[in-house]
Amino acid sequence: xxxxxxxxxxxxxxxxxxxxxxxxxxxxxxxxxxxxxxxxxxxxxxxxxxxxxxxxxxxxxxxxxxxxxxxxxxxxxxxxxxxxxxxxxxxxxxxxxxxxxxxxxxxxxxxxxxxxxxxxxxxxxxxxxxxxxxxxxxxxxxxxxxxxxxxxxxxxxxxxxxxxxxxxxxxxxxxxxxxxxxxxxxxxxxxxxxxxxxxxxxxxxxxxxxxxxxxxx
Numbered sequence: 001x002x003x004x005x006x007x008x009x010x011x012x013x014x015x016x017x018x019x020x021x022x023x024x025x026x027x028x029x030x031x032x033x034x035x036x037x038x039x040x041x042x043x044x045x046x047x048x049x050x051x052x053x054x055x056x057x058x059x060x061x062x063x064x065x066x067x068x069x070x071x072x073x074x075x076x077x078x079x080x081x082x083x084x085x086x087x088x089x090x091x092x093x094x095x096x097x098x099x100x101x102x103x104x105x106x107x108x109x110x111x112x113x114x115x116x117x118x119x120x121x122x123x124x125x126x127x128x129x130x131x132x133x134x135x136x137x138x139x140x141x142x143x144x145x146x147x148x149x150x151x152x153x154x155x156x157x158x159x160x161x162x163x164x165x166x167x168x169x170x171x172x173x174x175x176x177x178x179x180x181x182x183x184x185x186x187x188x189x190x191x192x193x194x195x196x197x198x199x200x201x202x203x204x205x206x207x208x209x210x211x212x213x214x215x216x217x
Contacts, residue, residue: 036091041071044090051097053078058087066140067127080105081118088124089147092210095189096149099208103185104154111178114156120163122150122205131201142192148209154182165204168196182206187216 036044048055054076062068072087078097088096100119108116125146130139142148153163167175186208187193194207198217 036071047094064127067144069146072146080116082121084121084123086125087146092147095210099186099189104182107178107181111174114158117157118155120153122152124149142209150205150207152205
């Protein structure tokens, strides 16, 4: 019995040493990216082709903690020039195209009497946190994953430039109505839409984000 007991103790000690000596694989910290599935991206790219727009598919890559590109494209030609637009997630690009073609362009012609010549964006991708909100200051912006687009204004073919900064509270009721109309339409296509009515940080642009949040202000 004593011999069996000693043998059992030795076995347990060896097993314990084996567990202690086994190296533990390091855990790699990954950014908190909301990544679309391959199926979602494939469907979105097919939708862009059906819309007959010119675009380039960009490679997926991580660019920093909580920042990166996944399922993103660069829009080359959607029928109306969009200035300053770089990488943008496919779903946001699809929403932008629908908004431009079915809301902004018709509203410009019907309400302001001129065709739309260009949309002036203030960019899409930027590895940064939310701005203008102390409560969310530590949270990554939708721009950090190229899922948001900032639009600063619109240029018409008659030469007029309508901007959020100068015309949101324009003395011209038609201009005010135009901007209110395109915001309302954006709210039907994007999950989050922030305008000059939201806070001072958005006094000069519309923030359009494809996140399904259902927040429009």
